Amino acid sequence: MKHVDYIIVGCGLAGIAFCEELRALGKTFCVFDNNSQQSSLVAAGLYNPVILKRFTKVWKSKEQLALLDFYYTRLEKLLDVKLDYKFPILRKFSSVEEQNLWFQATDKPGLEPYLSLDIKKNTNPNIEANFGFGTVKSTGRIETSRLIYHYKKYLKSINVLIEETFDYSVLVSEETSVIYKDYTSKHIVFAEGFGIRNNPFFNHLPLYGTKGEVLTIKAPKLQLDYAIKSSVFIIPEGNDTYRVGSTYNRDDKTNKPTVAGKKELVSKLETLMTCEYEIIDHKAGVRPTVKDRRPLIGRHHQHQSIYLLNGLGSRGVMVSPYISKQLYAFIEHNEPLNPEINCNRFNP
Structure with missing residues (x-):
């Protein structure tokens, strides 16, 4: 034994x-x-201390972030690979009302360190964002x-x-x-x-499980060094590739990508991004949700x-x-x- x-x-x-x-x-x-x-x-591997749909703090976000740098730095040394890519997340505003909700959220307990008070204007000709963005700090991506x-x-x-x-x-x-x-x-x-x-x-x-589907696209003209959150995330992965996601399906419990999931992601992506792109991968998995x-x-x-x-x-x-x-x-x-x-x- x-x-x-x-x-x-x-x-x-x-x-x-x-x-x-x-x-x-x-x-x-x-x-x-x-x-x-x-x-x-x-x-997608994003770490982000803010729930961007409701502008509220993630449960125990301060305690979680306090461990994150040490943990992933130790793993990078052990495995001799790059895992942690730090960049801001920009939350797209769809109206003046959303801008006002963002400013109100900056006064909520625990959110002040993470939400920028400045509205960032859109300067990317390939992104539709007439009302600009709010910037979330202490964010990035782990290459899972x-x-x-x-x-x-x-x-x-x-x-x-x-x-x-x-x-x-x-x-x-x-x-x-x-x-x-x-x-x-x-x-x-x-x-x-x-x-x-x-x-x-x-x-x-x-533990019910929620299926999520994601696309990987190649978009040389997009030129993003930050993530964007709108109806979908666009997350830079280097070499002009981006992760786009995700769907939330509570009924399908398989790991198989679907035509419906792809259509949903493409439809949402094209309301946000205007340049040409190529879909190079499409994956799915069931999240362990409670x-x-x-x-x-x-x-x-x-x-x-x-x-x-x-x-x-x-x-x-x-x-x-x-x-x-x-x-x-x-x-x-x-x-x-x-x-x-x-x-x-x-x-x-």
Whole structure:
């Protein structure tokens, strides 16, 4: 038997963040992943402390941003790749009324550091924005697909990645440990994203999943070094390519791109951008979204060594380091979980 401190199931943004917490603190672990979940790979990777539809603060945004630079800088050094690209996000205004709502939002508690008081005029001839933009600060993009690819490569190099589908039926839960095939461990953490629907220990929880589709376009004339948020995001990725997204579909739970999703994105894009472009990629994934828009972390209500790290929604690059620390402190030091994110808030 092989003994580790932790078994982790899932190697998306949540699983990687928890691995990093363990690695930094000298814990041993292994990771099971079958590449079935696409949301972390498809994610645009924006980090942004403001909900731009309503001009409100993201939950625990200050605490999340405080960890972000250190976390991704450490990953860049470990993997020897560039992951963090900092640039502002410009929120397009559609009217004077929206401009006024923006100025009102700058007085809201916690938003002042992130919202510029200046209205930025549009100077790009290929963008339609007659009422200008509001600038959001402390923002940028994490290259999520590059992170996942290189992190899995790293896990393989240290012989802790097992690329197979996890078989829940052979997991043995004891009072202070778990046994899975040839492994024994003090704890097991499920970080499977929408894959939770197949997990008999946690599939009772209200993680519904929201499908998102994104396009990658090539637009040499656009020349943006910032992201724009209107009815869609346009996010620069370098070499005249841009990510355009995203759709929100609560009914379709597949990772397959659709004609309808593509049409929706193209229609919205063309109300914002006027230059020629070429669609070079179209992807889809199901985000792990929860009905109250809070993560799901904590211990199973009956099995003392089984834990959950899930429900990151569309903000995985920001929230994953923060909730991984919360879960680790809960497991190792018995520090109480915030009731807002404790998965047991939904138990009978």
